[in-house]
Amino acid sequence: MSIQEMPEVPVLMVGNFFGESKPKSVEEYLRPLVDELNGLMDNGIVIANKPIELHVRAFIADSPARAFIKGSVYFNHTHGCQKCTVQGKYHSAHRVTCFPGMDHPARTHEDFVQSNYGAHHREKTPLMDLKNFDIIKKIIIADRLHLFDYGVTRTRLKGWKSGKLGGGAKWSEDTISKIDALLKEVELPLEFHRKLRSVEDIGLWNASEFQVFLHYASFIVLKDVLTDVQYDHFMKYYCAVTLLSFEVYKNDWLEAKCLLREFVLDYGVIYGEHCITSNIHSLLHVYDDVDKFGPLYTISSYPFETVASTLISSETSESSSCATTASSPPEAAACNDEWAVELGCSSPMRRAIPGGRAATATPPPAAACTVERAAELGCCSSLRRTVPGGRITVATPPPEAACTVERPAELGCSPSLRRAIPGGRVTVATPPPETACIGEYTTELGYWSPMRRTVPDGCVTTVTPPPAATCNG
Numbered sequence: 001m002s003i004q005e006m007p008e009v010p011v012l013m014v015g016n017f018f019g020e021s022k023p024k025s026v027e028e029y030l031r032p033l034v035d036e037l038n039g040l041m042d043n044g045i046v047i048a049n050k051p052i053e054l055h056v057r058a059f060i061a062d063s064p065a066r067a068f069i070k071g072s073v074y075f076n077h078t079h080g081c082q083k084c085t086v087q088g089k090y091h092s093a094h095r096v097t098c099f100p101g102m103d104h105p106a107r108t109h110e111d112f113v114q115s116n117y118g119a120h121h122r123e124k125t126p127l128m129d130l131k132n133f134d135i136i137k138k139i140i141i142a143d144r145l146h147l148f149d150y151g152v153t154r155t156r157l158k159g160w161k162s163g164k165l166g167g168g169a170k171w172s173e174d175t176i177s178k179i180d181a182l183l184k185e186v187e188l189p190l191e192f193h194r195k196l197r198s199v200e201d202i203g204l205w206n207a208s209e210f211q212v213f214l215h216y217a218s219f220i221v222l223k224d225v226l227t228d229v230q231y232d233h234f235m236k237y238y239c240a241v242t243l244l245s246f247e248v249y250k251n252d253w254l255e256a257k258c259l260l261r262e263f264v265l266d267y268g269v270i271y272g273e274h275c276i277t278s279n280i281h282s283l284l285h286v287y288d289d290v291d292k293f294g295p296l297y298t299i300s301s302y303p304f305e306t307v308a309s310t311l312i313s314s315e316t317s318e319s320s321s322c323a324t325t326a327s328s329p330p331e332a333a334a335c336n337d338e339w340a341v342e343l344g345c346s347s348p349m350r351r352a353i354p355g356g357r358a359a360t361a362t363p364p365p366a367a368a369c370t371v372e373r374a375a376e377l378g379c380c381s382s383l384r385r386t387v388p389g390g391r392i393t394v395a396t397p398p399p400e401a402a403c404t405v406e407r408p409a410e411l412g413c414s415p416s417l418r419r420a421i422p423g424g425r426v427t428v429a430t431p432p433p434e435t436a437c438i439g440e441y442t443t444e445l446g447y448w449s450p451m452r453r454t455v456p457d458g459c460v461t462t463v464t465p466p467p468a469a470t471c472n473g
Contacts, residue, residue, distance in 0.1 A: 026123060108136060142282075
């Protein structure tokens, strides 16, 4: 959610649907949100003793998501247009649904909530019960990211390159090299931190790269690549999108509407009727959204996609840390998770953390540490770890490592000391000639003489550090 009157406020997360797949039912997905929004619109909210009214301005989503939340058929259905009653045609030769023609009757909120559009409806949606909400006008189709940048612009550029758009020739290596050379010469504004990638890698471009290409490079690099008819046709699209992208051109938005109408009308003539897909047809409805809500950047899904991708990356990273097996860890490796932690020292240790619990698949020759919540420290050469508050910190590694744990411990002094821990209790097989401190739970720490140790109140204190240490867990 974003706040229209406070554009400086970052996108806010108001809900997160979790599951192994997309939600099957729009009722299950949207009913809690609709009920909460209706309550907020009825009662308002109070912030700093100031009552604030709330209204839903619009929903922004890509084409499949729009159809899902509206309970309507999808974009490739012959009745798939969200804004008008055009009936598409299926081209069996190209296996695509196209939407020729213009000026079809617009859909209305009243007819939609009464399910008067026949095959357009798929299921009832809770959005019909959202107060003060026009389900036709307030679900935006003119999304900058999906309709323009990753939609029409991307499709046309890929179609020209492959020769699949309009039956033209595939771009040769010389043509691609020529375009790439021009792209390197294009000066981009400071907010863009890198040059455009090669057209050869266009399949890897993200949406913002297509936006940059359209506004700053297309009219230069395409002039000597396209035919005059194709180029003039493309420039109508370029000019219309540019005008609709900025408030400063508001007086020219009607001209942009005319340019888009000419663009769609000529599209079938130049490239074939089957190329008038849902995205091309949707350009006819862009002006209505911009006129109602403002320039394209104000009704873009870019900010929401950024937050969504961050969440997905975070969840994927956390999932991987609990489900991934590291087959060949480094010489001194540490795996950190806030609760379930596994520390391994020395290859060729293999580690797995299924279900958030740590397991050692192949024990290393040196020590390994495995804990379930708080901490356990294991030491091998060149690695030293501490655990403040249950979190792992890698400190400056000493020449030989030492381990300290919070709980009663057993300390043995003498080169001849032998230790075993059966059943979690400490046993000293050969007691040392010097002082030894034994505590009854979990852990045993041994050092070579001349180290002396004391254990006041169950806490381990090192009086004289040893020249070398060995830790067994």
